[in-house]
Amino acid sequence: MIRILVVDDHPVVREGLVATLEDDPEFTVVGAAGSAEDALPLARSQQPDVILLDLELPGMDGIQAIPALVAAHPEARVVILTAYDTDERVLGAIRSGAKGYLLKGAGLEEIARAIRAVHGGGSYLESRIAGKVLAEVSAPRRATTLTRREREVLKLVAGGRSNKQIARALKITERTVKFHITTILNKLGAENRAQAVALASQRGLL
Amino acid sequence: MIRILVVDDHPVVREGLVATLEDDPEFTVVGAAGSAEDALPLARSQQPDVILLDLELPGMDGIQAIPALVAAHPEARVVILTAYDTDERVLGAIRSGAKGYLLKGAGLEEIARAIRAVHGGGSYLESRIAGKVLAEVSAPRRATTLTRREREVLKLVAGGRSNKQIARALKITERTVKFHITTILNKLGAENRAQAVALASQRGLL
DNA sequence: CTTCCCCCTGTCCGTTCGGACAGGTCCATC
């Protein structure tokens, strides 16, 4: 009997998961929450074997929630079930300790397979996700990680501000703004600021 | 007894909706489909009173599916239940004939309310959605609709192409490209191409 | 203490943008 905690802010999805998991005699849902904050005390008190976690949550971010949940109950194995499939999200979740990653749209049998896999000490990545992870380890890591300052600059660029305006806003020189933008373009592989905004947007960096 | 057809490509959401709707004695689910193509014959054969429709579907787009479903069974009232809340999606769905619009995250009672409302000949818009619709009718129409050509140009801009490159790609003059871009900036209310890309991206125009 | 990373600054220069002026054709609707 695998004890499961469901964390999803959509009532429909949450109730659907609870109902269908309960149908399977090898699973029992010991708790359901709509936010990471609500899930933490449940993880402590209910001692679930597996936590099914959505990444898009109100309040605390899903990625941050993973270590917090594991800290609350170290035996728990976390399986992500979300609509997001950007590299940042996927790799962030894996690095934070998720043992499974499913995309919404996954069939019920696949969810069951993933739960069994991680409960048995293994891991389960949906094929599309597995591909991303493999690409990450095989490629020496194309620096997609922008520094805090670079993200600040990029957000202002996306807001339509000119270099001069950004300089004023951040209290730095226009020259420094140009420097940051050059770095951003290199890291993202963009030709100019417009493409940088497009790439950042589709990778969820804004 | 309100007859309902559920259309959603996520098995979890679909099953969750079916299960919880069936719990309510005033509803009966007469069919469930994962795509518009599968839903059309069901709409014809099952004659549902209300169709719960997700907008993100494989194959035929959800917005296009609305008139098709209504054509298949004119008595049906369509309620949208989706994660998208961009102006384009919302207004597109309403214009296409949707009578209700709910966001994923809506509670089960709210979904029930919406179904009863549209079945009674009324309509039901979640408050956030209602705000968008009101803004649309009150404001004399801020032209958010880009022409085909403008979208073409904007996509190339987002791809990092310069005006000269766009001109070559579209076999027009660089001057004409500038003309289109000026129009795009005005329509989107952007200061420059970078912001235009950001706005277009978050409104789902790319 | 050295190394590495993030952050900052400077000059020079060719290219690109975007606004403001003004004009044309094609096509569907009325």
Place this chain on the structure above:
DNA sequence: GATGGACCTGTCCGAACGGACAGGGGGAAG
């Protein structure tokens, strides 16, 4: 046949952009 929308083109010009050169300071980790 007129009207309006989408699409196209032209010149001029100041401002903005992005690359290339080269350099300094502070904090964290080894």
